[in-house]
Amino acid sequence: MIDHALTAAVQRALVEDLGDTGDLTSSLTVPPGTGSARIVARTDGVLSGTAAVDAVARTVDPGLAVTWSHRDGDAFRTGEQLAELRGQSRSVLTAERTALNFLGRLSAVATATARMVRLVDGTGVRIADTRKTTPGLRALEKEAVRHGGGTNHRFGLHDAIMVKDNHIALAGGMEQIFDRLAARSGHMARVEVEVDTLDQLRHLLGLDAARMEEGHAPVVHAVLLDNMGPDLIADGVAQVRAHPAPLVVEVSGGVDADTVRGLAEAGPDIISIGALTHSAGCLDFGLDI
Amino acid sequence: MIDHALTAAVQRALVEDLGDTGDLTSSLTVPPGTGSARIVARTDGVLSGTAAVDAVARTVDPGLAVTWSHRDGDAFRTGEQLAELRGQSRSVLTAERTALNFLGRLSAVATATARMVRLVDGTGVRIADTRKTTPGLRALEKEAVRHGGGTNHRFGLHDAIMVKDNHIALAGGMEQIFDRLAARSGHMARVEVEVDTLDQLRHLLGLDAARMEEGHAPVVHAVLLDNMGPDLIADGVAQVRAHPAPLVVEVSGGVDADTVRGLAEAGPDIISIGALTHSAGCLDFGLDI
Amino acid sequence: MIDHALTAAVQRALVEDLGDTGDLTSSLTVPPGTGSARIVARTDGVLSGTAAVDAVARTVDPGLAVTWSHRDGDAFRTGEQLAELRGQSRSVLTAERTALNFLGRLSAVATATARMVRLVDGTGVRIADTRKTTPGLRALEKEAVRHGGGTNHRFGLHDAIMVKDNHIALAGGMEQIFDRLAARSGHMARVEVEVDTLDQLRHLLGLDAARMEEGHAPVVHAVLLDNMGPDLIADGVAQVRAHPAPLVVEVSGGVDADTVRGLAEAGPDIISIGALTHSAGCLDFGLDI
Amino acid sequence: MIDHALTAAVQRALVEDLGDTGDLTSSLTVPPGTGSARIVARTDGVLSGTAAVDAVARTVDPGLAVTWSHRDGDAFRTGEQLAELRGQSRSVLTAERTALNFLGRLSAVATATARMVRLVDGTGVRIADTRKTTPGLRALEKEAVRHGGGTNHRFGLHDAIMVKDNHIALAGGMEQIFDRLAARSGHMARVEVEVDTLDQLRHLLGLDAARMEEGHAPVVHAVLLDNMGPDLIADGVAQVRAHPAPLVVEVSGGVDADTVRGLAEAGPDIISIGALTHSAGCLDFGLDI
Amino acid sequence: MIDHALTAAVQRALVEDLGDTGDLTSSLTVPPGTGSARIVARTDGVLSGTAAVDAVARTVDPGLAVTWSHRDGDAFRTGEQLAELRGQSRSVLTAERTALNFLGRLSAVATATARMVRLVDGTGVRIADTRKTTPGLRALEKEAVRHGGGTNHRFGLHDAIMVKDNHIALAGGMEQIFDRLAARSGHMARVEVEVDTLDQLRHLLGLDAARMEEGHAPVVHAVLLDNMGPDLIADGVAQVRAHPAPLVVEVSGGVDADTVRGLAEAGPDIISIGALTHSAGCLDFGLDI
């Protein structure tokens, strides 16, 4: 299936590595001839990035064949073989680093996500990403989050409305924001509002309830409780559940492995974590010939 | 000055965030009007990415002006203001996340590099990057390494020759590699060979010395001692220093903050560290309006 | 503000007209020299496309200045001057046809929308577009719909979930669709389901109500009543208003100027009309020198 | 055969619809599996756009196969099946709207052209398009005009010289234009001059005849009689036929189905009609699974 | 004025030279600071390429200013200063080689053209280029031909019809070609036919004359006499001048400085010479700081 984001990312990565000149070392030192190579895990983790590896191989040389023994979302152990590449040996070497750079980063995102998903197991809470993604790799990283068992927040500024403190300040306050959203947001646009305090939340829910009483559809579909601890979250969730329309409650802000379970038990629907994508690092894979 | 890599990365990142549709939230909620905002550090670090922030701002809105109070390579402290943005408030909000995504990642690379550089202070060893960079951001991350006081390894497969174990295996051995390099590498191409053992190193240096005795220029300009401890490195350095031509000695393989000083004191010229770029994470910056 | 869709559309249109060779006629026959020209309406209508005209002018020649006396969304009358262009006369002529091709099409969309909006005046119903847009001009046409007083449906397959008869058939039925949506749609993804009969609608609402009774958020946020007359629509609206969650009711299918008022009075929230974009034609504008 | 215009248009249209994120609905609701679908006409018409549909299918998924039972230029009736698509059901749904958007518009152009061609049947007059095409779709629309039995005017400003009233005014008059064309137009550049009055035509023909008497080749190869009725056209045709060089006579300006036959009987060679491309609307096709 | 061909060529040339990495030498060795440099001719010639030099400078650094003391089409002498560049010294050095590569090639084309134009002075014959241009530089080289006083043949396969021996063979003969052209070529498409013998010419003119006698416009507008000497050309010209429609006579095939005058005196309208663009070489310019 067509995938513009993948194509763009792989093309760009190969231009970085090859320029107009190509792979000097392989063309000078490796005689023509075919062979095979294996991608092997050097750490435990959850796999993501097989489509990127396939695209790197295909772009470097349409004759390179990649056969996977694991699929995206599968867990793997140190030492396991994940894939076999067959084709011109020169092409395998040319593709190696770019392919592993994708695989290492995307599997790290999937692995970090899977860890958080496991930590909230049984609470019914879903782990989501944010827009704090690597420039140029957003669609791939968001797919890696899904491979790790997480769910995606909006993909960008273009596909959902999310009001933050700066919007509220620049609009002149919550009431102004609310009126603008009520008047102008499209019926297919999902609206989330971030609140920093429970007073703000109460204000927002009150505006929405008043409007619903006049027979209108609700304006806000989700609230983000920013940087709150479990107690405040529990209070906020209670407020939201008492609202006449069913709102999604999202929690965010400095969540880590130590705090995520406690936050989840306070009852929100979603916990979003920037570190899934901005600080997952890179898993180690090797290419053995 | 022209910078294709920067332009391509920034364009792509903005397309990810804005699609064809643009910033729904700001256009719906923020009234037209100009204002200013400040980029503030929420952690200590070394700055990198000012050109990317400038490019994001300029691409979002040519009327956005960014004024920096620090420069790339400067250290900063938590709470310090690093830059001021002035222009349409909507444009500031549209640019915010993409700008900070660049700034956070690149400053993390500069900061990680600066830390390693400090750890080898006084040894004369230089800290270098590798090709284990984020797909699409290589040129920017390599510049960040320089901002952190490091030096750059080759930029890609296209600008230097680096022979690794797989090349040697596929070529049929060190002698075959050496002969091919001697016959075919250009006079402006820098050649480095990676060795896994001191025997391999001895073999390589012997081939080169024999060729030089016949009046030829040396074929190899640098050797990489892969995954060796301080003692082996010291022995390798001694071998190289006894060679008739002056070779660069590089050390690599799982280097971290605990081991880097010991490796440096063994006497190599360069220590290269993949983690500078693949696992530096992301520094936290805020945009205050 | 950055606008990828506009830039892409204008670049492509100018490449069509100019190729690599440029404007043969103007360069051969028009002596260098500056002048002014006026864009004049040759019909009544509602204006849209000023940004496209600006972009055409700027791309042809950065020295061309366009001054508008009307704004997007303004109504105009036959014979009124809408804009003045000043700059090299050659550049004005080179830009003319491409600029008017954009202006004529986009103003036709805004005008057709405004007509429908007027026809439902007082009913509280909003007029929306569809994905039946001109290939390459979607974002511009959707903006023209807003200029005409309409609202936008989703921008593409990427920014909202809309289940149609084919999805239901391929998934194996409404229940299967519902379960998949409940399990997998993101909390920021808006979900609409199209129904062809009131039985289907009843089935869908029943599934959602049962799930809400178990304490879950609703899965569906909007329903599209496809190709129904006023009576069926009124019944459908009544069903939806009795649902515990506030759903948007959209009506679509062969709506025209004769039928739109009757449909609106049946009480839906939205009437979407493909003809706003696929059959609006082109308004006539002239460039007088 | 290579077709840059088609490729560019299809790529752009798919980016509009899919962004980086792709088809949310199909990937969430449709299980993997292959099937077939039929494109069916919901109106009578003349077919154009099969290459665009093929390109959409191929771009969305190289595994999608399209088999046509009609060819471009064929007439079809309401209810007839025109093509069958086979492949992954998800891919069929992803391609559907973009494919039909192309097919509907291009077939509308072919159908409108065929209607005009029929109306002038037997007069020997050819029906031509103009540059009033949809931005981004010119080459496709001009091919649709050929599918409808029409002929193409120039493709852009780059491939023929066409002097209009504004050029004459800016050059300082017909004589100045004529002298510039005589001195500077290439021997492979076709030259047409638009005249608004028969006096202008007489002036132009006189200049050309005088130059030919001095032994030069004619400068003008075609004249466009703009916005004239049958009587004036008949007079103009008579003037041109008396000219020593054989000139093409084109007629244009507000031509419609009511007037085209009368204009054709006045004896011109070509009648060009902007509405073929700018106001043909969109034919209705369905995709049945 | 917009110039896609120039922009594409300059962008591509700079990417070749700078890659993602940039100008290593200047950034390492030249301290920041502004200065000026002069472009000086190291040979006599006719200038072409000032727009390319301007575009290179502007793309490398918008702050680089180029001031020309000569214009395209001007003759210059060895040692003359042609332009001054002012701006960052680093930027001047970065732009130098790419700018001079354009200037040297394009001025060589203009100079070669001017030489041929001088050699046919007084005969009334025009010197034209062909499609034997440097891949990627056609529009620039065709402009250089004009700067040298020549005229342009068609710009590509897309803007004029030119029938050669292979077309005739594949169509089944001259008659078949003629009938197809008569039936299908657009009224704005210029048609030239290449003939290898005077018999072929006679055949062609006969077909056209017969058709004109039936009241049709001529089908062919120009003939190319391929690889004939002055006597054959003179006979061919006589045949053409006796034809009822005024045809352009072009001569081509292995024309050089020794033969061009004799060919011109045989009376054709145009002599086209591939060597103007494919073998003009490169004039020598220097950049003095």
Add this chain to the structure above:
Amino acid sequence: MIDHALTAAVQRALVEDLGDTGDLTSSLTVPPGTGSARIVARTDGVLSGTAAVDAVARTVDPGLAVTWSHRDGDAFRTGEQLAELRGQSRSVLTAERTALNFLGRLSAVATATARMVRLVDGTGVRIADTRKTTPGLRALEKEAVRHGGGTNHRFGLHDAIMVKDNHIALAGGMEQIFDRLAARSGHMARVEVEVDTLDQLRHLLGLDAARMEEGHAPVVHAVLLDNMGPDLIADGVAQVRAHPAPLVVEVSGGVDADTVRGLAEAGPDIISIGALTHSAGCLDFGLDI
């Protein structure tokens, strides 16, 4: 194997020739049907450009098959058949001129290189290219140089450091240059310095020797003796050979077939010649059907 430079050059060349409109002549005059054609040499030479011809054929029509009877680097004689094309006759004609434009230029470069290589046969000197390449064709021309038996100098400003007179002047002298290089050039960056006099050379070597005596690696890896005759070169070579580190000696400046042997016998390692790429002209090939 992936080849960005080739793809970009071929795409651009075909866009020049075909625009959006395509090959008017072939589509009008050549009936559908397959056939074969032969590429035949009309001169002696050394072949280069087969990959470009393949790419042109593949891009015009994936069904076109090219079978080569010679390989890049092979010598050929006038009249020899080099390749056969099979496929749609229209496609063959559409591809013809663009394919031959590449083949003629690249084979001319290979042939000019082979001639120079032969002239220095037995001296051990290698013939190298420069950056005086055709804009847009650098990678292809550098490959042609290799096909002719030459070696490549750096590919651009991005992959090696080369200090010229202007850098030295702007840096404030040789000592400043030397210090900057010592402090800042990467360990994988090859450094060459151009000298105009033997005094300059002595100064440079002295700086490097002094630094090496302090235990540092050499800073400079190659010297370019610019515009010197055999005697000066011999003196320069002697100086370099006495230097403690093995430096490459390159000679350049106005080298031609008359002077190259004498220069080679003076003992340098490399002679670089701009005329290999900037003035090789174009070999003549024909396409016979």
